[in-house]
Each structure stands twice: as C-alpha cells, then as structure tokens.
Amino acid sequence: MTRRQGHPLARIIRExxxxxxxxxxALVAATVAFTFVAPQILRFFQAHLGQELAFFTVSDPFLAQVRLAVGLALFSLVPFFTYWFWKAMAGPFGLTRTTRAWFVGFCCLLFYGGTMFCFFVTLPLGVNFLLGYQSEELQAVIAVGKFVSFVTVFVLAFGFIAMLPIFMIFGAKTRLCSRRKFESGRGYAVLIITIIAALITPTPDVVNLSFMAGPMYLLYESGIIIIKLLKIE
Structure with missing residues (x-):
C-alpha cells in the first residue's frame, strides 16, 4: 500500500x-418527527406486550417518549447508515458496486427481519417468562422509562446482530478471515458472543442472555454455511 493511499482505517474515517x-x-430531524407519534407507538408496545406502566418522577413520561423517538429514528435510518458504511468500505477493500449493493440490501433485510422476529417472537417470550415469577403477594410495577429502554435496546441490538453473516462474508471475501478460521474458532466465537450478549442485554438475567446469545450463535453458523455455499475460501 502506498503512502498516498494511507491506512484502510484512515481512509474509511475520511469517507x-x-x-x-x-x-x-437526519437523526435529530427524525427524532423530532417521531416525538409526535411516540405516545401512540408506546401504547401499541404496551398492548402488544400486555403491560401496565407507571412513572415515578414528573419527567419520566416525556423522557421515555424521547428515548423511544431516538430508537425509532435509528430504526428508520438504517438503510442510509448501511449505504454510507459500505460505500466507505468499498475503496480500501476493493468492493465492486454490485457487491456493495448486495451488502446494503441484505444488511437491511437482515436488520429489519431480526427486529421483527425479536419484537413479535423473542421479546414476548422473554417478558412473559420473567413476569411469570410474580404472585399475588409480589406484583410487578414497571416504570415507563425502563420499559422503553428495555424494548428499544433489545430490539435494535437484535437487528444489528442479525447482520453478522454479512460481515462474515465480507471478512472471507476480503481475506480478513477465512472460512476455516471461522470453523476452527467456534469456541472463541461462543465466548465472544456470550460477552457481547451480556453487555448489550438490558437485564443481567440468564434468560435474556440466552435469548440474545442463542440466535447470535445460529447466525454465526449460518454465516459459515453461506460462505461455503458461495465457495469463498
């Protein structure tokens, strides 16, 4: 690599x-726009998960709606983020326009598919399991701010994690990490996945950790299978 080209990381940062x-x-503008519909969306979340919410300070409802608006803004802008990310990666790693388009398209598909699966399948299962420990003597009082943070972080994290196979394909295609290294590194992958799941899971319990780590490992294995089907060594 010539001095003029510079380090790939420096080129990516410049791009x-x-x-x-x-x-x-755009994120600020989208957040402001979603603030106006956040109350309706919050009611939809409550109805979907069957939860009654409470607040303990006068600012809690407003701050919860702002957090929800930020999450919705990030959710809606993912196609733009992925487009510019892969555009920046194209130069240093020699990605063709066609490859870049495939990466952008499948990143968006996996992200939104992952968030929908989480919201309609994984999240209700996790919430129902955790709240199954309440009794007549011990009833849950869920703060609206905690509820919004839990839902948005869990769903968005699930969506971003769903992109894992694309980054594995990218690593194999650019020879940063071969398929054989992915296969031989399963033990390390389990450890790293567990650590990441523990860091991004909103609650520290084993159940939510498994709901996050389990699909992550399945995505890791699916990435290996896809690399093998694409015959990328």
Missing amino acids: LRSPAYYLGL
Whole structure:
C-alpha cells in the first residue's frame, strides 16, 4: 500500500466524515418527527406486550417518549447508515458496486427481519417468562422509562446482530478471515458472543442472555454455511 493511499482505517474515517454530519442532522430531524407519534407507538408496545406502566418522577413520561423517538429514528435510518458504511468500505477493500449493493440490501433485510422476529417472537417470550415469577403477594410495577429502554435496546441490538453473516462474508471475501478460521474458532466465537450478549442485554438475567446469545450463535453458523455455499475460501 502506498503512502498516498494511507491506512484502510484512515481512509474509511475520511469517507465517513462528510456523511456523518448529514446523518447526524437526519437523526435529530427524525427524532423530532417521531416525538409526535411516540405516545401512540408506546401504547401499541404496551398492548402488544400486555403491560401496565407507571412513572415515578414528573419527567419520566416525556423522557421515555424521547428515548423511544431516538430508537425509532435509528430504526428508520438504517438503510442510509448501511449505504454510507459500505460505500466507505468499498475503496480500501476493493468492493465492486454490485457487491456493495448486495451488502446494503441484505444488511437491511437482515436488520429489519431480526427486529421483527425479536419484537413479535423473542421479546414476548422473554417478558412473559420473567413476569411469570410474580404472585399475588409480589406484583410487578414497571416504570415507563425502563420499559422503553428495555424494548428499544433489545430490539435494535437484535437487528444489528442479525447482520453478522454479512460481515462474515465480507471478512472471507476480503481475506480478513477465512472460512476455516471461522470453523476452527467456534469456541472463541461462543465466548465472544456470550460477552457481547451480556453487555448489550438490558437485564443481567440468564434468560435474556440466552435469548440474545442463542440466535447470535445460529447466525454465526449460518454465516459459515453461506460462505461455503458461495465457495469463498
């Protein structure tokens, strides 16, 4: 690599510097816009998960709706984030326009598929399991702020994690990490996946950890299978 080209990481940072400003403005604008519909969406979340919410300070409802608006803004802007990310990666790693388009398309597909699966399948199972420990003497009082943080972090994290096979394909295609290394590194993958799941899971219990780590490992194995089907060594 020539001095003029520079380190790949430096080139990626330069490529992302300009769109970061506009994406930041878009995130702020989208957050403001979603603030107006956040109460209705919060009611939908409550109805979907069957939860009655409470608040303990006068600012809790407003702050909860702002957090929800930020989460919705991130959710809606994922196609733009992925487009600019892969555009920045194209130069240093020699990705063709076609490859970049496939990566953007499948990242969005996996992200939204992962968030929908989490919201309609994994999240209700986790909530029902955890609240199954309440009794007549011990009833749950769920704060609206904690509820919003739990739902948004869990769902968005699930969506981003669903992109794992794409990054594995990218690593194999650019020879950063071969399929054989992915196969021989399963033990390390389990350890790293467990640590990541523990860090991003909103609650520290084993149940939510398994709901996050289990699908992550299945995605890891599916990435190996896809790399093998694409005949990338």
